Amino acid sequence: MASEFPDFDSSQAPLLAELGAKELKALLTGLFESSLDGIAILRAVRNEDTEIVAFDWVLANSIAAAAVHKTTDTISGERVSSSFPGLPSLFKDYCQVVESGQALHKDIGDSIQNRKVHLDLNAAKYDDGLVVTFRDITEVTELRAQFKAQENIDGLTGVMNRRAFDATLDREWRHCLRVKKPLSLILCDLDYFRRYNDRSGPQRGDDCLKQVAKLLGESALRPRDFVARYGGEEFILVLAETPSEGAQTVAEAFQRKLAELKLSHSSSPLGDHLTASLGIVTMTPSQEASPSQLIDSAEACLIKAKENGRDRIEAETINS
Secondary structure, eight states: OOOTTTTTOGSSOOOOGGOHHHHHHHHHHHHHOOOOSEEEEEEEEEETTOOEEEEEEEOOOOOHHTTTTTTTTTEEETBBBSSSTTTTTTHHHHHHHHHHHHOOEEEEEEEETTTTEEEEEEEEEOOEEEEEEEEHHHHHHHHHHOOOHHHHTTTTTOOOOOOHHHHHHHHHHHHHHHOOEEEEEEEEEEETTHHHHHOOOOOHEEEEEEEEHHHHHHOSSSTTTTTEEEEETTTEEETOOHHHHHHHHHHHHHHHHHHHOOOOOOTTTOOOOEEEEEEEEEOOOOTTTHHHHHHHHHHHHHHHHHTTTSSSEEEEEEEO
């Protein structure tokens, strides 16, 4: 059968066992230097009780050597410094690899040359030491974090979306349950917003939603306060460790800012400017209750505000 590679005669290729020390080292060096990963062979240093107390360099490619400001020519035989990826945070793991023979794989955050990086790191036993390989995945990790953040942001208004709200409410519920503090929700709906869109056009409607989202953010000022677009022209605020009076203050501040903004809404039965209805619910979480109970109650308060004439606030405190 003809060879797929006619210029290569496998019968003439030397076996690894036939290579001398210099040839084998040259081969390994070539493999090391062609790799996109940092590669290092480390030897365990043991005390009189045969416990591993440190590691020495045996061999390293340029990427691994550069991690500790060394060169491949001078690093052999030197003590592995604490700045090498994974040390000292993974020192015990490295020892475990040597003693047990079980390979290690971890994603770690580390500092290399005063730069915070994320590394995909592998270690496997080699004689009385180990081979460590690592790849810089900082850019990929940062991109993933950006995409993750974008998944939680409403594309129009820039505040958090419904998905982020669900996660935040669950987290703050558990927090307030643990510290035995009240949790408040404010559900906000723009009055007759469909008429606003029909008269002013979708572009003006989008601009209006952006301004409302900004006002809500300016009304909820504490670092833990959370604003999200609940859907359409509805927004929701999660106020952890906030009693009913505090939530009422936030809602009133928003209504005051909205009135001062004077967004024209000539098709509203309530006047010439855009208004909003708000429902507030407050509860101190307990094991017997659930976050969904808060949402249902906030929606009920909002409906009540609309039934009672809109442009108003209706609040409820639930004794759990």
